[in-house]
Amino acid sequence: MITDDIPIIKVGMADMNAIQAPGVLKTSGLGSCIGLSLYDPVNKIGGLAHIMLPSSDIARDQSYHLAKFADTAIPALIEQMERLGARKSCLQAKMAGGAQMFVLASSEMMRIGPRNIERCKEMLSEYTIPLIAEDTGGNYGRTVELNCSNGVFVIRSVQNGVKQI
Amino acid sequence: MGQFQIADYQMDVLKEIGNIGAGHAATALSKLLDKPVDMKVPSARLVPFDQITESLGGEEQVVIAVFLRVTGEVPGNMFFIFTLESSRKLLNRLIGMDIGAEGFTELEMSALSEIGNILAGSYLTSLSDFIHLNLQPTVPSLAIDMAGAILSYGMLQYGPMGDQALLIDTTFMEGNDEVEGYFFLIPDPESIERIFHALGVPPL
Numbered sequence: 180m181i182t183d184d185i186p187i188i189k190v191g192m193a194d195m196n197a198i199q200a201p202g203v204l205k206t207s208g209l210g211s212c213i214g215l216s217l218y219d220p221v222n223k224i225g226g227l228a229h230i231m232l233p234s235s236d237i238a239r240d241q242s243y244h245l246a247k248f249a250d251t252a253i254p255a256l257i258e259q260m261e262r263l264g265a266r267k268s269c270l271q272a273k274m275a276g277g278a279q280m281f282v283l284a285s286s287e288m289m290r291i292g293p294r295n296i297e298r299c300k301e302m303l304s305e306y307t308i309p310l311i312a313e314d315t316g317g318n319y320g321r322t323v324e325l326n327c328s329n330g331v332f333v334i335r336s337v338q339n340g341v342k343q344i
Numbered sequence: 345m346g347q348f349q350i351a352d353y354q355m356d357v358l359k360e361i362g363n364i365g366a367g368h369a370a371t372a373l374s375k376l377l378d379k380p381v382d383m384k385v386p387s388a389r390l391v392p393f394d395q396i397t398e399s400l401g402g403e404e405q406v407v408i409a410v411f412l413r414v415t416g417e418v419p420g421n422m423f424f425i426f427t428l429e430s431s432r433k434l435l436n437r438l439i440g441m442d443i444g445a446e447g448f449t450e451l452e453m454s455a456l457s458e459i460g461n462i463l464a465g466s467y468l469t470s471l472s473d474f475i476h477l478n479l480q481p482t483v484p485s486l487a488i489d490m491a492g493a494i495l496s497y498g499m500l501q502y503g504p505m506g507d508q509a510l511l512i513d514t515t516f517m518e519g520n521d522e523v524e525g526y527f528f529l530i531p532d533p534e535s536i537e538r539i540f541h542a543l544g545v546p547p548l
Binding site: 191192193194207208209210211212231232237238239240243244247278280281282291318319320321322337338 | 393394397402403404406411485487488489490491492493494496497500503504505506507
């Protein structure tokens with residue numbers, strides 16, 4: 180249960196944050212974007228990134244937020260958590276999102292959800308972080324919350340209610 | 345910094361585009377409903393990704409959106425958005441459907457999608473006539489979901505450029521604000537230059 184005295188910290192689009200328990204990290208309105216959480220259960224440190232696109236190769240603006248792209252978000256989030264005292268070898272990942280909100284086969288941009296999922300998985304395996312649970316794909320939006328006291332990841336959606344992983 | 349810069353005089357041109365497009369769409373809606381439809385002054389602005397849902401009530405606000413991808417010489421994304429309450433009233437006035445508080449049936453969603461198609465079609469046709477460039481909407485696609493999840497789709501093309509997107513939006517309403525809807529046009533980044541070029545607007 181989330182009670183009023185636990186701080187809820189919002190993570191915006193293309194942004195990320197990491198905290199030590201107690202606290203909840205939340206990001207809203209994920210469509211094709213990914214809410215990727217990392218959690219160190221030993222030190223009770225959690226991190227959450229709202230990832231928008233798979234790869235920073237396409238960035239034309241070199242001052243971009245690292246959390247925007249899957250390939251830059253994951254190393255940056257690990258680093259931010261390590262600064263708080265998390266150990267990389269303890270980290271576990273959970274993620275949600277990567278939906279295909281509209282059915283349009285023609286445009287490659289519209290297939291961005293599945294590509295975001297793929298790239299996040301590649302990056303996690305590159306950093307040897309186990310993905311222990313996910314709620315990805317589909318055609319609906321999600322809001323996610325990571326409880327940094329126990330690593331529980333709550334997913335809310337309009338169509339499918341509340342789910343915990 | 346690769347962030348966009350758009351001068352005030354250029355924004356005025358984009359606002360006028362919103363005015364023309366939404367004006368025609370409002371007329372089309374007025375004909376469909378056989379009632380007057382008013383619209384607010386359109387706005388054109390660069391909006392940070394996080395704030396794009398503000399006028400709709402935030403990222404988690406549930407809305408109905410008809411989405412059309414615009415292809416042709418000025419590609420972009422177009423959304424026609426209603427609140428749940430407004431869409432019920434709209435269906436009721438238009439086809440006498442009495443909509444319960446629960447979800448929408450397939451027929452109702454199909455009707456909403458078609459309304460979106462007609463309105464977006466008149467928006468884009470008038471826009472195409474004005475700028476003398478070719479625009480084609482794709483088949484409409486409908487979603488009932490969180491505003492953030494829906495609109496983030498329209499901003500993907502801006503992802504590589506920075507943290508804001510060009511939004512041309514208009515609010516319209518009918519009958520003492522009982523039915524309220526929104527047009528969101530988000531031209532792809534490369535379309536902006538083409539619009540200015542086609543209209544002879546000097547570069548920054």
